[in-house]
Structures are given as C-alpha cells and as structure tokens.
Amino acid sequence: MSDLLTFHFDVDGDDFTSAGQASVQIKKNLRQLGIAPDTIRRVSIAMYEGEINMVIHAGGGEADVTVSETYIEIVLKDQGPGIANIEQAMQEGFSTAPDAIRSLGFGAGMGLPNMKRYTDYMNIESEVGVGTTITMRVNI
Amino acid sequence: MNNYEHSVYLDVQKCIGCTTCLRHCPTQAIRIKDGHAVINERRCIDCGECIKICPKKAKKAVCNKLQDMDGFKWKIALPAPTLYGQFENMDDVDYILDGLLKIGFDDVFEVSTAAELVSAYTRIYLKRKDIKKPVISSACPVVLRLICLRFPSLTDNIIPMLPPMEIAAMMARDKAKAEHPELSDEDIGVCFISPCPAKASYVKNGFGSYKSRVDKVISISDIYFQLINAMEHTDNIKSLSKSGMIGIGWASSGGEATALFNDAYLAADGIDNVNRVLDQIENDNIPPLEYIELNACTGGCVGGVLTMQNPFIAKAKLQTLRRYLPVSQNFIPKEQEGEVPADYFFSEMPTYYPISRLSASMSESMRMMSEIQTLRKELPGIDCGACGAPTCQAFAEDVVKGNANLSDCTIMYRSQLLEYLSSKDDTSDGK
Structure with missing residues (x-):
C-alpha cells in the first residue's frame, strides 16, 4: 500500500458556500504530482459535483481520494436519505433538489450524469434511509 | 519562463521580515529567509499585492524613468485610460494629453482609442463558431500568468487578441512613420503610462513568443507631479483626444465587458475573486457565458498599485469625464467588418507552466x-x-x-x- 496516496476531506453539510473546497484542494495536490491538466479537470468536476450533491441532499459527508500511478479513485460517502431509484437519478435533468437550491443555480439534474461522463468508472451503492457511497475512478 | 524578468522587487534595507506579505501573496511566492522576504520568481505573477500591503514600503515596482526615453528621436506616450481618473476638476482629456506633450513627448496615442477597436473586433471574434466559450479576456497580464500557472485547462479560453496597449503601440508607430517618413524604427520610442507593475513585466518579457511593441513603461505615480505641473486649463489647447465612453470605460472593472453589447458576460475584479471565478469555470459551475473579464486589481485598472487615486474615486471621476462623450469614436473600416486582421492576434499563446510539480x-x-x-x-x-x-x-x-x-x-x-x-x-x- 506504500505506493498509494490518500486524501481525506470532511464535507460540511451546513455550509453551502464552502462546498467545493475539497475539489479545489485536490486540484492543487494533483498539480503537485504532475498529473495532466485534462485529467485534473475531470477529477475536479466529478468531485465538485459529488460534493455539491452531498451538501444538497445528505447534509454533508466524507470524501476520500486515492492516487496511484495509474488511476485516481474518489469515494464519496454520506449518511443521507439514500437514492430510491438509481437508474432514474442517473437521467439527465432528473432532480429532487428543492426549489431554493435550484434558484441558486444548482439541482439541474446534471450532477450524477456529469460525474459519470467525466470519469472512467462509477459505481453507486445506496440504501434508502441509510446513505449513499459513490466510487469513481479516473485512469491516468 | 525560468528567465522571467519581474517588476516587483525588494528593498532589503527596509524589509524587517515581518511576514505581512507572506500571507497576502496569492501564489505563495514569498518566504522569509535570513530576516527578510525572498520572492520566488517562478511563482510571482507581478500582481503587486505585496507592494500594496507592505507596512515598511520595502516592496517596490521597477519601471522606467522619463529620462529613459532620451535615446529616441520621436517619443510617443501611450496613456492608459486610468490616468484620466487621477486629477481634480478634470472635464477634458485634452488637458492631460497636452500636458504629456509639454513634459517631453512628441506625440500621444491614447490606449483608449485602441481599446475601442479591440472591443469592436472582439464583438466580431465572439461570433466565430470554432472558439472555446466562455472567452476569457487577455487584457490583464496578471490574470494571464495566473491561468498559465494554476488553471492549465483554461489556457485555450483566453482570447488570442492583443490587449489595447499593444494595438495602441502598433498604431502609434504606423502613424509616426506615415507622418514622418524620415524616422526609422529605432528612432521611434513608445512609452506606456502604466497603472501597474505587471504591464512593465509584460513589456519586458513578451507573451509566449510575442515581443511587445512598447519600448518603455513609466508609472502613473512617477510622472504624476511633473505632469500636473505642466497641465494648463486653458481654452486654446489642441484637440487631441479621440476616445469615447467605451475606451475610457476599460479603466474600471466591467467596462471592457459591457462594450461587447452582450449580456452574457461576467466581470470580476480583485485577485481572490478572480481565483474563485476561475475555479468555478474549471468546475463547469457557471451559467452559459460568452465573455469573462477578469482584473487582478480591485475595481479594475484604476486599482493598480502605481496609481495616485483611490480606485473608487478614480472610477467616479471617469464617469463624470465620460458623461458627455460619444459611445465610441473609433470604428473598424467597412471592408474589415467580417473578420479580425491577423496583426490583432498573438503569434503564439503560452501554455501551462507546471511550477508546483514536486518532481x-x-x-x-x-x-x-x-x-x-x-x-x-x-x-x-x-x-x-x-x-x-x-x-x-x-x-x-x-x-x-x-x-x-x-x-x-x-x-x-x-x-x-x-x-x-x-x-x-x-x-x-x-x-
């Protein structure tokens, strides 16, 4: 395991304005590792969307990023309401975000589809009333 | 990039190593070593934040002096529109331009004149289908350097059009050669009157492979008192100014963007705000926008560290000055309305400089x-x-x-x- 780097972030559910801090931090770390700009951008977008989702729907959560020489893995874990129908949630434009969130420009139903689009692998494990864990991988 | 010549330097005698600048440097380019600040030249973006904040005035900008123009036979001043907002009771730009002639320049060419043409050509450029949106302005050299160091995926969004200062230098040279055919290229000296040290660095280093057409950069604060003494508020001065509201508007944040007559723009100023906006663009978290105007200084160029006036007061003064001007006084020739001439573009755009890479x-x-x-x-x-x-x-x-x-x-x-x-x-x- 010595050749893996891990980063842990607590995503604060109360503070909407600070959402996105973990993705800004991970961008900096990936630049220091010399990762290609396009890869950094994909990781950053996927992570940002995930962070926002955790703030909107789950009252926050945790983000763990693992970097190896061949891939970057992002695990987003929350103890929120869970996703009842994952297939439906993956459809572009489908959103359960409240109106107040939409008026801020979020909740357009593009979060999960974008996360899938910008990563090479994505898996959602979710149980209603228990929480959601999303695992994403971007190959280097 | 490694040999980048900066315009922010430290007076070691004055620096007491107090750590104030450390905290305010947006790229963490400063360290305190052996009791005084040391600037990492590879990281410095010449924003001038440390000059603004230093309680001992130990951080300074290196610019040219008026005497540095002595070697040229034909001396041309290129005043930034910010200069116009620095004076009391100013109702006519001609007093300032006339003052520049009186302190030793042979001609003046307003950067705001070129800015109106840059605005007109940018409106044409934005109609192109083969460009990456949102288009990011190339006018603030600090922002350009910041993008190259920290936002590698956005280098393609920068508009490859030369900033008004360069277009003004090009036009001023052409005008001098047309009016005085006896002058050679070496005889003509073009001097930008600058609100910030970043423009001086830009002139010294160029941009990508592009070499600046400006020869010298003098700060507004450096010539201010000489200029104010030479200015005469009389009725019988020559009419020299050829700028409208658009050109002068470039001095403050939002002026450049509103000149595009397109509501889908964003104008942000202040280095922290610029950083945040660029982060959001990189995360795709912005509404669909056509144009992004970014200025490293608060309020735009009027907030430059080499100015004399508070940026907000300067902005108010410029509003008064603009009030009775036509929207624009510079128009592109009819036959060129379809496309932007090749000499309005950078020869090459810079790429990502991975300075933060550990190994x-x-x-x-x-x-x-x-x-x-x-x-x-x-x-x-x-x-x-x-x-x-x-x-x-x-x-x-x-x-x-x-x-x-x-x-x-x-x-x-x-x-x-x-x-x-x-x-x-x-x-x-x-x-």
Missing part, C-alpha cells in the same frame, strides 16, 4: 507528497509564519523539497526544548 517523476512526487502529509500532521497548524513560510502546509512542502529545516518551526522547537529541559530536571533530581 519530474510521478512516483517520486507521490513519495514526497506522502512525506509532506506525515510532516504536516506533526506541525502545529496555526500558520503563524514565524518559520518564514505562509502556512504549515507550505512549510512542510519546503522541508520535504529541501528548502527549509524542520528546526525553523519555533513552536515545535519550543516544545522540544521544554521536553529536553524537563527531562534534564528529572535526571538532575536523580532520586
């Missing part, structure tokens, strides 16, 4: 980062700056890169010392 090898970078993480956890985390680095994180990076010693952390040193002393007490008690 050329990925595995070595990963090993170093792991070491940084471990070390960071041992550090107090209060970002006191006493070690000479702006944050504990930056200090951990410096130590792992071999640029600092762990013993520079006074908090750790103190607790180690206390531990040692108490262990000594134990042994001396020896019972």
Whole structure:
C-alpha cells in the first residue's frame, strides 16, 4: 500500500458556500504530482459535483481520494436519505433538489450524469434511509 | 519562463521580515529567509499585492524613468485610460494629453482609442463558431500568468487578441512613420503610462513568443507631479483626444465587458475573486457565458498599485469625464467588418507552466507528497509564519523539497526544548 496516496476531506453539510473546497484542494495536490491538466479537470468536476450533491441532499459527508500511478479513485460517502431509484437519478435533468437550491443555480439534474461522463468508472451503492457511497475512478 | 524578468522587487534595507506579505501573496511566492522576504520568481505573477500591503514600503515596482526615453528621436506616450481618473476638476482629456506633450513627448496615442477597436473586433471574434466559450479576456497580464500557472485547462479560453496597449503601440508607430517618413524604427520610442507593475513585466518579457511593441513603461505615480505641473486649463489647447465612453470605460472593472453589447458576460475584479471565478469555470459551475473579464486589481485598472487615486474615486471621476462623450469614436473600416486582421492576434499563446510539480517523476512526487502529509500532521497548524513560510502546509512542502529545516518551526522547537529541559530536571533530581 506504500505506493498509494490518500486524501481525506470532511464535507460540511451546513455550509453551502464552502462546498467545493475539497475539489479545489485536490486540484492543487494533483498539480503537485504532475498529473495532466485534462485529467485534473475531470477529477475536479466529478468531485465538485459529488460534493455539491452531498451538501444538497445528505447534509454533508466524507470524501476520500486515492492516487496511484495509474488511476485516481474518489469515494464519496454520506449518511443521507439514500437514492430510491438509481437508474432514474442517473437521467439527465432528473432532480429532487428543492426549489431554493435550484434558484441558486444548482439541482439541474446534471450532477450524477456529469460525474459519470467525466470519469472512467462509477459505481453507486445506496440504501434508502441509510446513505449513499459513490466510487469513481479516473485512469491516468 | 525560468528567465522571467519581474517588476516587483525588494528593498532589503527596509524589509524587517515581518511576514505581512507572506500571507497576502496569492501564489505563495514569498518566504522569509535570513530576516527578510525572498520572492520566488517562478511563482510571482507581478500582481503587486505585496507592494500594496507592505507596512515598511520595502516592496517596490521597477519601471522606467522619463529620462529613459532620451535615446529616441520621436517619443510617443501611450496613456492608459486610468490616468484620466487621477486629477481634480478634470472635464477634458485634452488637458492631460497636452500636458504629456509639454513634459517631453512628441506625440500621444491614447490606449483608449485602441481599446475601442479591440472591443469592436472582439464583438466580431465572439461570433466565430470554432472558439472555446466562455472567452476569457487577455487584457490583464496578471490574470494571464495566473491561468498559465494554476488553471492549465483554461489556457485555450483566453482570447488570442492583443490587449489595447499593444494595438495602441502598433498604431502609434504606423502613424509616426506615415507622418514622418524620415524616422526609422529605432528612432521611434513608445512609452506606456502604466497603472501597474505587471504591464512593465509584460513589456519586458513578451507573451509566449510575442515581443511587445512598447519600448518603455513609466508609472502613473512617477510622472504624476511633473505632469500636473505642466497641465494648463486653458481654452486654446489642441484637440487631441479621440476616445469615447467605451475606451475610457476599460479603466474600471466591467467596462471592457459591457462594450461587447452582450449580456452574457461576467466581470470580476480583485485577485481572490478572480481565483474563485476561475475555479468555478474549471468546475463547469457557471451559467452559459460568452465573455469573462477578469482584473487582478480591485475595481479594475484604476486599482493598480502605481496609481495616485483611490480606485473608487478614480472610477467616479471617469464617469463624470465620460458623461458627455460619444459611445465610441473609433470604428473598424467597412471592408474589415467580417473578420479580425491577423496583426490583432498573438503569434503564439503560452501554455501551462507546471511550477508546483514536486518532481519530474510521478512516483517520486507521490513519495514526497506522502512525506509532506506525515510532516504536516506533526506541525502545529496555526500558520503563524514565524518559520518564514505562509502556512504549515507550505512549510512542510519546503522541508520535504529541501528548502527549509524542520528546526525553523519555533513552536515545535519550543516544545522540544521544554521536553529536553524537563527531562534534564528529572535526571538532575536523580532520586
């Protein structure tokens, strides 16, 4: 395991304005590792969307990023309401975000589809009333 | 990039190593070493924040002096529109332009004149289908350097059009040669009257492979008193100004963007706001926009560190000045309305400079980062700056890169010392 780097972030559910801090931090770390700009951008977008989702729907959560020489893995874990129908949630434009969130420009139903689009692998494990864990991988 | 010639420098005699600039440097380019600040030239973006904040006035900008123009036979001043907002009771730009002639220039060419043409051509450019949106302005050299250092995926969004200062220099040279055919290229000296040190760096270093057409850069603050003494408020001065509301509007934030007659724009000013906006663009978290105007200084160029007037007061003065001007006084020739001429573009756009990379090898970078993480956890985390680095994180990076010693952390040193002393007490008690 010595050749893996891990980063842990607590995503604060109360503070909407600070959402996105973990993705800004991970961008900096990936630049220091010399990762290609396009890869950094994909990781950053996927992570940002995930962070926002955790703030909107789950009252926050945790983000763990693992970097190896061949891939970057992002695990987003929350103890929120869970996703009842994952297939439906993956459809572009489908959103359960409240109106107040939409008026801020979020909740357009593009979060999960974008996360899938910008990563090479994505898996959602979710149980209603228990929480959601999303695992994403971007190959280097 | 490695040989980038900066315009911000330190007066070592005045610097007391107080750490104020450390915290305010947006790229963490400053460290305190041997009791005074040291600027990392590869990281510095010439924003001038340290010049603004230094309580000892030890940080300075290097610009040219008026005498540096002496070598040229034909001296042309290119006043930035910001200059117009620096004076009391100013109702006519001609007083200022006439003043520039009186202090030794042979001709003046307003940057605001060129700005109106740049605005007109940008409106045409935005209609192109083959460009990446949102288009980011190329006018602020600090923003350009910031993007190249920190936002590699956005370099393609920068409009490849030359900033108004360059277009003004090009037009001023052409005008001088047309009116005075006896002048050679070397005889003509073009001098930008600048609100900021970043323009001076830009002129010295060029941009990508592009070499600036400006020869010298003098700061507004440096010629201010000489100019104000030469200015005469009389009715019989020559009419020289050829700028409208658009050109003069470029001096403050939003002026450049509103000149595009397109509501889908964003104008942000102040280096922290610029950073945040660029982060959001990179995350695709902005509404669909056509154009992004970014100015590193608060309020736009009027907030430049080499100006005389408070940026908001300067902006108010410019509003008064603009009130009775036509929208624009410069128009592109009919036959050119379809496309932007080739000489309005940079010859090459710069690419990403990976300055923050820990090592050329990925595995070595990963090993170093792991070491940084471990070390960071041992550090107090209060970002006191006493070690000479702006944050504990930056200090951990410096130590792992071999640029600092762990013993520079006074908090750790103190607790180690206390531990040692108490262990000594134990042994001396020896019972």
